[in-house]
Amino acid sequence: MSSRKIVTQFVAVVALLVASSALAAVITVGDPGYPTIQSAIDGSAPGDTVSVPDGTYIESLNIRDAIVLLGQSRDGVVIDASTFDGDVDSDDPVHVVLHDFTLIGHATGNAAYGLKIAGDDMTADIEDVKVTGSRRSAIDLNGLAGAAVNRVEVGGVAYGVGVGVTDC
Numbered sequence: 001m002s003s004r005k006i007v008t009q010f011v012a013v014v015a016l017l018v019a020s021s022a023l024a025a026v027i028t029v030g031d032p033g034y035p036t037i038q039s040a041i042d043g044s045a046p047g048d049t050v051s052v053p054d055g056t057y058i059e060s061l062n063i064r065d066a067i068v069l070l071g072q073s074r075d076g077v078v079i080d081a082s083t084f085d086g087d088v089d090s091d092d093p094v095h096v097v098l099h100d101f102t103l104i105g106h107a108t109g110n111a112a113y114g115l116k117i118a119g120d121d122m123t124a125d126i127e128d129v130k131v132t133g134s135r136r137s138a139i140d141l142n143g144l145a146g147a148a149v150n151r152v153e154v155g156g157v158a159y160g161v162g163v164g165v166t167d168c
Contacts, residue, residue, distance in 0.1 A: 009143060016160070026051055037079065042071070045093075052077050052101065060084035060106075066094045071101035074128045080104045080165055081114075097125040105134030107158055118142035132156040137164040144168045 024047040034040040037057050038052045041064075049068040056074030060066060061079065063069065071077030082104045096103045096117060105114035114134035115125045123146040130153040131138035138154035139162070140145050154162035 011059055021028055024048055029053060029057070037069075039043065041067065043066075056080055057131075058083065063096055066096060068097040068099070069101070070099050074100045074130055077101040078104065082106055094124070095123045097126075098129055099125075099134075100120060100128045102130040102132070105138065107133050107135050112136055113140045113160075114138040114157075116140045116142070117147075119144065119145065121145050123147060130154070134158070134160075136160040137162070139163045140166075141168055142166045 011033065015018075016109045021106070022063055023044070026049045028036055028038050028051045029040045030036075030053060034043060036059055037050065037052055038059055038061055039051075041061060044050055044065060046065050046066045048065075049070055051072045054072045056078045058080045060081040062115045079144050084106055098115070103114050106112035111167060112135035113131070114131035115126070115138065117140070120143055122144050124141065124144060126139070127148070129139075133156045135158045137160035138157050139149070139152065140160075141164065143166070147165070149163065152163065
């Protein structure tokens, strides 16, 4: 193979990598049009990053696309879902990344998991996350093709377990 052909192939691969990374956006909570984490999630596309500045956010979240949810710091970003009969739920994406936040779950709700991720052929990356106050399992991973869980702290679970892994 000639050196010219190798260089041409290399340039084509680099151009493809640059183009694919340019398609992903970073959406910051608090920017115009995104007053809440959920509004930023709803406005994101697969591959985007939702950046969450330090603060307390009183909401329950539904993640429906393969995104990155990235908090500024684990102890500084607090998602307080304690008044919602729900959880941080993710059941459709192919891959979800959750980093650097604290979640306060619902202690009395019927389906009150703290963080529930379920779905065939789905993978998850959970890192530097703290989950407290859930009625059921703090983190429930169900039917995933794979998951990486690093530097996770759970506590205050009324029933269930800290981290539950089923059919993975």
